[in-house]
Amino acid sequence: MAGKAGNNKIGLWPATSLVVGNMIGAGIFLVPAAMASFGSIGLLGWVFAAIGTFFIARVYGNLSMLLPHSNGGPYAYTRHGFGDFAGFLVAWGYWLSTVCTLAAIAISFVSALSTFFPILATNAVAAVITGMSAVWLVTWINNRGIKTSGSVQLITTISKLLPLLVISFGGLFFIRMQNFHPFNSTGGSVADAISSSAAITMFSFLGIECATIPADSVINPGKTISRATMLGLLVTTVIYIMGSVSIMGIIPAKILQHSVTPYADAAVIMFGSNARYWASAGVAIAAFGALNGWTLVQGQMPLAVAYDKLFPSIFGRLNKRGAPYFAFIISAVFVSLFMVMNYTQGLVEQFKFLLLLTTLTTLVPYLFSAGAYIIIRIQEKQKYNTGWLTAILVGTFAFVYSLWAIGGSGRDTVYWGFLLLMAGIPFYVWGLYKKAV
Template identity: 30%
Template sequence: MSQTETIPLEAQHSGRKLGWGLAALVVAGNMIGSGVYLAPVALASTGSSSLIGWLVCGAGAMVLAAVFAGLGRSQPDADGLTDFTRRGLGRFIGYQTAIAYWGVCLTGNVAVALAGTGYLAFFFPALAQPGPAALCNLLLIGATTAAYAAGARVAARLGAATLIIGLLPLLLAIVAGALAFSPQTFSASWSPEGLPLARSVPASLVVIFWSFLGLESAAALSRLVRNPAQDVGRASVAGVGLALVVYVAASVAVFGVIPAGELASSTSPFADLAARVFGASVAGLVAACAVVKAVGTIAGWTILGGETARSAAEQGYLPRWFGSAETPGRLPLANPLINGAIMAGLVVMTSQPTLAGQFGLLIGACTVLTVCLYALCCISLFRASRAPGWRILSVVGLVFSVGAVAAAAPGNIVPAILLFVVASVGWLFVRSKAGGRVDPGSASL
């Protein structure tokens, strides 16, 4: 999972504008989060054939990034995914989007904490066990929740400060892989379970696309770039492209040095790779950087989860504990405390015998939910735009999103269905409280 909104808050009000190149680096940084650090472990059963999945997901992510660029260009005043879907598909879908995205932020944060704990296990092997790992996850979530409770600016600065540090492990892994790459190792790991590509590659798409989550942050840059009409689209596609290059190079490096069978039991694959090539001292540096990046990513998604809940409360979708329509923008202390408690509960409920099992369970459910929201945004763009180019783009994005969900394992799809059902029950209360009101400017449904 990627860290979103890593732009320091003061930059949003300074009046300085970003060129498309710098904006592209910001987009790439928002996606390249700590989740990728455990991706080789989750993909060990697919092996080096997961390279095909990276290319497929990268192409789909570029299309979706362009979709959000179109939405951001046509609706620069929208308040994130909730507003995009509400305006295009009605208040009910806007409500479902708010609840689902809030759930993704909280659940995804637990998965990010797992990645940080996995790399801490490089220094403290006991953290590879379920009990100590759960305690460490709780501590990481508690620390970043406290930072958010102290103010969004504190958590945002924490996330921004870890961006460059987090890239170091991937760059070192790429260099190590280039120096020690073995074609025989890469070939032997092509399909560890002997499955045909038609079965192994589709199954890997959900795990892989996790690393592209956050591409929707590109739309938020429209007010910060010099020429939104052109630069948002350029920055979105270039940012996804840069992230894709890093992902592919890092994946090839790992599978070209470490056999897939050994990756399956690893808690810190890039640190293990660095240790094989450069020695234990460099491996320790990689692991430390990954932990720092994990903390920053948790901080970024803690802000996003809290702000999503606040916005939803202001629209009447959630209780006033998270925010109030009477005082828009104010963050009640109950907001981060409740979110932190929910994440702590998720840590306990999803405990698995191995970090890889728990990580795979969480990111599968989160990715399916988020891709469903991307599909709704594609439909919103189709309805909002009359230009043939944007409409074709939205259809391609919709086809990719539906295909990615269809390729997911049933165990990843069921949580999304359950959330929709539970949220629909909640909608009955929201609608009765609002007296059946439909917001002006939104489609009725």
């Protein structure tokens, strides 16, 4: 794909904010409550998940240096290592999962705003209109070009990090050590508790690949993407672990595990009742930033696939600002439909089912990317005759961790996710037919 003009590219900080902003979505504000039932051993789950994600981040950072102008990130790397069919399956699953992710983020955004506008919690019509307005607003922003969406991403990321940093580090002064007991409240072994808690925290690291997807729109992608990926991982890991330490230390586990707003509850203890509002504002900003970042990804991925003639060519159409406008619009349409499903009585379970189906498709790209990295380094051993053994080890660790993560997502998730991936095969066959004629 031809390189874009330098004035329509993003640098290190917007690329890093894309990684951080997409990883730290609204969901992180609920994770401490989900972890409370494990006891303080859950903190080791964060460490374990961070170590596993480190190897995945290294794989993506190294692949971005090996293939610096490969738009589409996981899709491009998988296609390079395993061919068109594997690349298509990764792109298909990733596209569907991102649509559902965007719908879930939009719902989280509305939920956060309900603190300020209670009608959003009781009136489905108002909630849907607000959520859809946010979806189409970020669609408009992204259609202004990647420079604009990158700037918005940087601003929202900095804004949402502020309340997280205040609670994460300020909360250390409010910790009560007795709240960290018991260490393991699961009743099982330490190994099982760490494994189970790591399976939950692992999903908070999804998005580590995001800087690789708009590669052709990044300044000096070979260096910038790698640095942005590792820097993004560092920032999010510190925020996750320190935030969990503070909240677990501030709120007793029996109370924390029933909290639906753990960060807001901690803020109230630290600063008084009014703190709940700025904590909720932080959640809203986090959700909006993630909505913007994942929308950017949702346009850039099908653009790369359409360029390789594995998606309909209409996904590759660009407006005068170089934005894949049709990909953004079709994404917004589907996200809006899924939002309506969530707020329509009788369809809530279907929406949750769609989220279940797409869980696997966010993990499969990591597995394929790690495998592709090993293949590429073996193939180019003569060109890169130093460090290739280390590269193989890094790729192997990332592959094994991704495989473990897929297994840990549950039998139903693997089964239905596999069927969802296979559902894309007719579209792939149709694409082959169109290319042939």
